[in-house]
Amino acid sequence: MAKYIKQEMNDLQKTGEQKSFYRMKIERNIDAQEFVEHMCHPGSGLSRGVAISVLVRAADTLATLLANGYSVSLDEWGTFKATIGLEKDKEMDTIDGDEPKRNARSLRVDGVNFRVDKKLVSNINRRC
Numbered sequence: 001m002a003k004y005i006k007q008e009m010n011d012l013q014k015t016g017e018q019k020s021f022y023r024m025k026i027e028r029n030i031d032a033q034e035f036v037e038h039m040c041h042p043g044s045g046l047s048r049g050v051a052i053s054v055l056v057r058a059a060d061t062l063a064t065l066l067a068n069g070y071s072v073s074l075d076e077w078g079t080f081k082a083t084i085g086l087e088k089d090k091e092m093d094t095i096d097g098d099e100p101k102r103n104a105r106s107l108r109v110d111g112v113n114f115r116v117d118k119k120l121v122s123n124i125n126r127r128c
Contacts, residue, residue, distance in 0.1 A: 003027075066112065076123070078116040085110030 003025040030038070036051045065072050066082040073079040084107050 067109070074117075076117055076119045078114055078120060081113045081115075082109045083111040083113055084108070 004022050005025045032055070036048055036055070039051045040046045040048050062072055062080060066080060069082075071079055071081040087106050087108050
């Protein structure tokens with residue numbers, strides 16, 4: 001069963017109100033090996049080797065598709081989208097457009113956004 005932590009929030013709007021919010025207490029991090037062990041519990045019909053192969057292949061396929069400009073939606077997981085940033089020592093374009101235009105060499109993938117599927121959130125909520 002999940003545990004929750006209540007935290008006080010700074011009064012950013014200077015209204016004088018003290019706000020609080022809740023967050024999930026993280027017991028510890030589960031690494032890939034332990035994740036696979038959970039997937040392959042007795043009776044699951046899934047071998048450790050197959051589970052590892054599927055996860056590695058999924059990560060590789062995801063990287064390839066994101067690199068080719070696709071967003072990837074996985075049912076009951078969510079949607080992945082690559083984000084773009086500038087290479088080190090490159091400056092952002094300005095609105096007036098007086099500087100040299102950016103080319104692919106001045107840009108790079110600097111992260112991946114993940115938007116969770118509502119079904120996954122519902123599934124997690126049911127299990128809490």
